[in-house]
Amino acid sequence: MTQSVLKISGLKVAYGGIQAVKGIDLEVNKGELVTLIGANGAGKTTTLKAITGTLPDCKVDGDIHYLGKPIKGTTSFQLVKQNLAMVPEGRGVFTRMSIYENLLMGAYVRDDKAGVEADIEKWFGVFPRLKERAAQMAGTLSGGEQQMLAMARALMSHPELLLLDEPSMGLSPIMVEKIFEVVRNVSAQGVTVLLVEQNAKLALQAAHRGYVMDSGLVTMSGNAKDMLDDPRVKAAYLGE
Ligand code: ATP
Numbered sequence: 001m002t003q004s005v006l007k008i009s010g011l012k013v014a015y016g017g018i019q020a021v022k023g024i025d026l027e028v029n030k031g032e033l034v035t036l037i038g039a040n041g042a043g044k045t046t047t048l049k050a051i052t053g054t055l056p057d058c059k060v061d062g063d064i065h066y067l068g069k070p071i072k073g074t075t076s077f078q079l080v081k082q083n084l085a086m087v088p089e090g091r092g093v094f095t096r097m098s099i100y101e102n103l104l105m106g107a108y109v110r111d112d113k114a115g116v117e118a119d120i121e122k123w124f125g126v127f128p129r130l131k132e133r134a135a136q137m138a139g140t141l142s143g144g145e146q147q148m149l150a151m152a153r154a155l156m157s158h159p160e161l162l163l164l165d166e167p168s169m170g171l172s173p174i175m176v177e178k179i180f181e182v183v184r185n186v187s188a189q190g191v192t193v194l195l196v197e198q199n200a201k202l203a204l205q206a207a208h209r210g211y212v213m214d215s216g217l218v219t220m221s222g223n224a225k226d227m228l229d230d231p232r233v234k235a236a237y238l239g240e
Contacts, residue, residue, distance in 0.1 A: 003030040005161050005192045006051065010062035013046050020046040020218035023062065028194050030163065035203040035224065037194045037237060038213035044196045045089065047213070048165050052076045052086050067160060077177030081109055085159035089166050091150040099130050101136050102149055106156030116156070123152045126185045144175030146173060148182060155186065162186070164195045165232040168202070180206050200237035204228045212237065 006028040008088045013021040022042045028034045036044050049055045051064055053076050066084060074111050076086070083187035094102050100120070107116040127148050133141065138149055147167050154162055167183065168176040180202045187206070197203035204210050204224045212220040212233065218235065227233050234240040 004028075004065070005030050005032075005067060006194065007065040008047070008051070008062065009065075011047065011064065012059075012061040013043070014059045015051050015057075020216055021050065022212075024213070024216075024218045026211055026218065026221075028192060030192055031190055032209060033089065033183070033193045035197055035207040035210045036208050036213060037197055037200040037203055037210060039237075040198070042070055042213040043216045044213055047195055048086065048163055048194075051163065052079060052084070066127055068124055078091045080157065082132055082158040083158055084163070085098060085154040085157050085161070085166065086163040087150045087167065089169060091146050093138040093141075093146050093149050093153065095137065097138055099138060099141075099149055100134045101154050103130075103156050106153035107158055119156055119158075122189075126168075126189065127152050127182060142175070144169075144171045144179060147171065147179055151186065155191065159161065160192065160194045164193060164232050166198060168197065168199050176202065198231070201228070204233075 004027060005147040008024060008026040011024050013023055024047065036047065038044055039152060051061050051186065053074050061071060063070060064085070066082065071079065087091055103120050110116055129145055130152055138146065141149060151164070151167065164183065167179050171179060176199065183193065183195060184206045195203055195207065204227050210221065210224045210227045211218050220227065
């Protein structure tokens with residue numbers, strides 16, 4: 001039976017007089033990798049911020065349910081305790097700590113020491129570049145490696161839902177490929193993921209389902225493979 005992890009209904013967000021999100025519905029079920037794509041300014045990041053309760057001065061209307069419970073207005077700290085993890089744009093790793101220490105910080109809400117160590121080994125398996133550099137200061141990593149570390153750190157909290165905001169942003173084409181490879185591997189481990197991306201092609205290739213956002217509205221949604229073949233998606237987002 002499908003279990004709903006995230007269900008957004010009629011979400012609207014306004015920054016003062018600017019309506020950035022104009023009433024969207026979106027759902028993520030357990031085990032799915034769902035992507036939200038769209039151009040700059042479409043409202044994708046605002047949607048993620050509405051989920052994580054990081055829009056303090058905005059008017060947020062509509063409903064957001066996480067694991068069946070309404071979470072609108074819940075603080076991001078409370079959401080982390082409820083196993084909802086977000087990797088924001090720009091990453092934010094602890095630059096003066098080693099990779100290993102960053103991963104331990106990701107597990108600060110947990111008290112099962114043996115489980116934490118086992119998880120570090122597990123995620124080192126998915127992110128071998130981090131394992132090779134475990135003692136290295138995070139601030140000395142490349143942008144792509146920092147992105148991987150931010151993801152691995154978020155995974156250390158055992159998230160029921162992992163929110164990724166543009167993980168490929170600003171990276172070289174080779175690193176972008178690697179990032180999508182790890183996103184697919186993370187999903188294959190059973191983690192439920194909502195991936196916001198401007199790289200529509202790679203995002204749809206990795207995802208089970210997709211949503212297209214344009215000017216604050218969801219204009220298309222469906223099976224990711226079908227969307228890759230859709231002439232409207234091809235023309236507007238895949239440059240074909
Ligand atoms: P990008 O990929 O560029 O981050 P996006 O799809 O994530 O784009 P948002 O960042 O959600 O888009 O922005 C949606 C709209 O809301 C844009 O028109 C943007 O200018 C506006 N906006 C975002 N943040 C604010 C803010 N703090 N105050 C006023 N307007 C904002």
